Amino acid sequence: MARQPQGNRLLPANAKAIQRAVKSVSGVGGKATEFRIKGARGLVLHALPSGTGTWYVHYDVEVGRKRKREKWKIGRLDEVSLLACPTKRYQSLS
Helix, strand or coil: CCCCCCCCCEECCCHHHHHHHHHHHCCCCCCCEEEEECCCCCEEEEECCCCCEEEEEEEEEEECCEEEEEEEEEEECCCCCCCCHHHHHHHHHC
């Protein structure tokens, strides 16, 4: 069963909403936060208090009889657009 994001950490696939979320994390007292993107399975944006964001793909790998959660870095928010993320995600996992 898939884990559900807590609070308002599920973002629509829309550039303005993503920029707003990164800005909300930045500033005094902010902490690193993971945002999931609606409709993009495994795609996660890690936002840092410095105002930078990095795209990651989260996926599971079978290790014996267990599953282990892995992360694959796609790139920084200012270098990789939301449109390019799904393409890079599939390239990295194949």
